[in-house]
Amino acid sequence: MALYEKRILNALLDSYENSLLSRKENKVAVHISFPFTRKTTPEYFDESSLAYEDIHACVWELEGKGFIAVQWKKGKENHILQKVLLREENAELVYRYVGRIPKIKQENSTLKLLAELSGVYQTPAAAAFLQYLTARISSGQSVKEYIELQDEQKIRRLLKAVWAVETNEETCYIREFSIRQFGDSKEMESLLGVTGKVFRRFGGKEGEADNYAILADYSIYHTPDYVYLKGEGTLYFGEDDSTGLELSSLRQGIGVSGEDIATLRIKRKPTTQKVITIENLTTFFGWTEVNSIIIYLGGYHNTVRRELLQSIYQHMPEAEYLHFGDIDVGGFEIYEDLCRKTGIRFRPYHMGIEELQKYAGYAKKLTANDRKRLEELIKKSDGNCPYMEVLTYMKEKGMKLEQECVQK
Secondary structure (H helix, E strand, O other), X not given: OOHHHHHHHHHHHHHHXXXXXXXXXXXXXXXXXXXXXXXXXXXXXOOOOOHHHHHHHHHHHHHHOXXXXXXXXXXXXXXXXXXXXXXXXXXXXXXXXXXXXXXXXXXXXXXXXXXHHHOOOOOHHHHHHHHHHHHHHHOOOOOOOOOOOOOHHHXXXXXXXXXXXXXXXXXXXXXXXXXXXXXXXXXXXXXXXXXXXXXXXXXXXXXXXXXXXHHHOOOEEOOOXXXXXXXXXXXXXXXXXXXXXXXXXXXXXXXXXXXXXXXXXXXXXXXXXXXXXXXXXXXXXXXXXXXXXXXXXXXXOXXXXXXXXXXXXXXXXXXXXXXXXOEOHHHHHHHHHHHHHHOOOOEEOOOOHHXXXXXHHHOEEOOHHHHHXXXXXXXXXXXXXXXXXXXXXXXHHOEEEXXXXXXX
């Protein structure tokens, strides 16, 4: 097929599929056209180019096949093209000629596939994602952000990946997980970008930007997971109480691997009054607090950190539990996630109006997306949260503050 034939016919079919004609839903007469302008075909207007004659030969041939109707500029018949019109009654012939499957057929095939997968993948995020895709495709809306209609195998792999992550119960590395689910060590990483989008939108991970951190919440790790601790207390591993490690002897604390966390016990000092989680690593290393155990959270906490915090709480329920994070929507979303999933009622720490005022010179302006998320958080909280005044102040002043700006 000649270059211009392919370009013109595919452009007409694109317009056809984006109209109501292809779905037989048009209520007024619509004509699908391809205009010849300096934008669509600049070479047609280039006097030094031979494209002029080639394009004329092309449209005459397509007209002869019954695919298009040709319109010339008034007074310039057979000399200057104005546009060509798709002959809708022959659209199926055009599809066959260019070797293209009609979008409506792809949509119907994909809807059938999604109905099949809905009976298999019924975990929360997978089910919500399937419902979204089905609704969008049924109404003729695009789903290209997540899937290509013609790629059935990738759709199957994506839904399987989301479901497998949600149902994972074994601590493992991402490549081990990928081999177990797909027989290919790199397949999960190839799906990671779109999988992360699915979990952010349908799996309650709205504020989490790191795809690997999302997997870590389901005990699937990119690299060995370490929990960093500092402050005071004695660390014991296993059942042996004869030797312990004093946290206070380590100025920058210690990193304990996820595999060892399961055997870790922390014996508090009589003076230990607080357990503080810190969102960002820079602040963790620079922060000191007497009479405290300090734990680096790393944004959204994962299974390893959650189990450690719950273990500490069992042995120290009377301690004060505090969370220190960014003073922005994401920071408060992380705080809510921490409280909800650990079952521990942390209090926001250094995340108030006082800090916003004191460090106003370092504050950033709220973006349009920040304001939208802020409104949603205020509405969701319904005035019943320990930081409503802070949210209101952020909204009024149009500001947010990174945790690293706050000094001890």
